[in-house]
Amino acid sequence: MKDKKAHIVAVNMGYGHQRTAYPLRIFSYDKEVINANDYKGIPEKDMKVWESSRRFYEFISRFKRIPLIGGLAFALFDKLQRIPSFYPRRDLSAPTLGLKKIYSLIAKGWGRDLIDKLRENPLPIITSFFIPAFMAEEFNHSGEIYCVVSDADCVRAWAPLDPSKSRIKYFAPNLWVMNRLKLYGVKSENIFLTGFPLPLKNIGTRKQEILRKDLGARLVNLDPEKRFYDKYSPFIDKSMKISRKKGTHPLTIMFAIGGAGAQKEMVIEYIKSLCPKIEKKKINISISAGIKKEVNDYFIDNLKKLKLSKNIGKNIEIIFNKDINKYFSVFSRKLRKTDILWTKPSELSFYSGLGVPILMAPTIGSQEDYNRRWLVGIGAGVQQVNPKYADQWLFDYLNSGRFAEAALGGFIEVEKLGTYNIEKICFG
Numbered sequence: 001m002k003d004k005k006a007h008i009v010a011v012n013m014g015y016g017h018q019r020t021a022y023p024l025r026i027f028s029y030d031k032e033v034i035n036a037n038d039y040k041g042i043p044e045k046d047m048k049v050w051e052s053s054r055r056f057y058e059f060i061s062r063f064k065r066i067p068l069i070g071g072l073a074f075a076l077f078d079k080l081q082r083i084p085s086f087y088p089r090r091d092l093s094a095p096t097l098g099l100k101k102i103y104s105l106i107a108k109g110w111g112r113d114l115i116d117k118l119r120e121n122p123l124p125i126i127t128s129f130f131i132p133a134f135m136a137e138e139f140n141h142s143g144e145i146y147c148v149v150s151d152a153d154c155v156r157a158w159a160p161l162d163p164s165k166s167r168i169k170y171f172a173p174n175l176w177v178m179n180r181l182k183l184y185g186v187k188s189e190n191i192f193l194t195g196f197p198l199p200l201k202n203i204g205t206r207k208q209e210i211l212r213k214d215l216g217a218r219l220v221n222l223d224p225e226k227r228f229y230d231k232y233s234p235f236i237d238k239s240m241k242i243s244r245k246k247g248t249h250p251l252t253i254m255f256a257i258g259g260a261g262a263q264k265e266m267v268i269e270y271i272k273s274l275c276p277k278i279e280k281k282k283i284n285i286s287i288s289a290g291i292k293k294e295v296n297d298y299f300i301d302n303l304k305k306l307k308l309s310k311n312i313g314k315n316i317e318i319i320f321n322k323d324i325n326k327y328f329s330v331f332s333r334k335l336r337k338t339d340i341l342w343t344k345p346s347e348l349s350f351y352s353g354l355g356v357p358i359l360m361a362p363t364i365g366s367q368e369d370y371n372r373r374w375l376v377g378i379g380a381g382v383q384q385v386n387p388k389y390a391d392q393w394l395f396d397y398l399n400s401g402r403f404a405e406a407a408l409g410g411f412i413e414v415e416k417l418g419t420y421n422i423e424k425i426c427f428g
């Protein structure tokens with residue numbers, strides 16, 4: 001990696017774009033990710049533009065939970081960023097009003113300071129958000145400009161104002177995004193089908209030895225009656241080269257909370273239903289609380305109310321760290337011994353490629369609707385049922401082999417070497 005250096009740029013608006021950039025830190029010349037909306041020395045006028053959109057998004061995500069008016073307000077907001085239907089195929093290159101507004105702000109100098117700072121070290125820019133890519137092009141960054149799409153589909157705003165004249169290159173996580181960008185007018189030679197960048201500590205080398213070992217142990221927990229394995233054992237053992245050995249840990253469910261803290265109440269509903277099995281230490285629970293202390297405190301307080309304080313640090317673990325990189329590091333490590341990942345279908349949908357079935361919480365926004373549709377289409381996502389009865393249906397699904405099938409579906413269908421593929425394209 002010595003000569004493979006770039007500026008890795010994200011934005012800290014939720015976890016999605018930062019999580020996408022995190023595995024690419026290995027290519028950063030200083031091992032850090034630059035957040036375009038709060039880097040050291042950012043002009044106040046630039047920060048105000050970023051902050052207004054971040055605060056509004058977090059507000060609307062939380063406001064959605066208010067009965068009736070919250071849902072109506074979010075529906076209106078969501079309609080403005082809805083992805084157009086793919087069929088019939090047609091020219092979708094005309095810029096939206098929102099995209100024109102972004103470019104008008106850039107024309108007034110928004111982002112110039114960031115690009116001037118990056119130009120001092122003229123390396124390629126790899127960004128997990130489209131706006132820094134637009135800024136780099138408009139302010140004539142001398143290095144290559146790469147943009148990583150972080151969802152299973154994308155809105156028109158991801159493509160430049162005039163895609164036919166742009167030099168921005170895109171890394172598409174799946175074939176659908178690749179074809180969607182073409183509808184938006186992005187030139188074919190500027191789109192690379194790489195897959196989503198997953199953490200290498202969960203994969204290993206290109207042979208995926210860590211991933212295959214972890215999946216083999218996971219299948220033991222996900223298929224206790226061996227109903228799935230007995231049907232497909234030749235395929236699993238020989239074709240997929242996955243060894244279903246003795247389990248290494250009790251059944252472990254990880255609940256991953258979004259950056260705005262939405263759906264944390266639902267997690268407590270799940271845990272309440274699973275209390276008897278947690279108390280008897282028949283299952284392990286990981287709660288990925290993120291970087292916000294108030295979310296961490298919420299779970300500690302509610303676990304106390306459920307009389308599960310004694311289980312914290314034993315078979316209940318809360319993943320929390322104020323440092324985003326340390327949080328992602330622990331998250332990736334704990335995921336190796338996670339059997340089921342409960343989350344809304346965000347960028348974490350691509351983590352199904354690690355052979356972890358996604359138990360899909362309700363979506364927040366049309367973007368996640370498309371992610372859910374993609375997960376169901378590849379067989380890697382399982383729709384949640386009423387959390388109050390999780391102690392019943394969850395184990396019915398386990399005993400039927402349904403979660404094992406979803407784990408293998410994600411492993412087979414999702415590109416796992418996105419980080420390596422991005423490396424090859426950027427650095428040869």
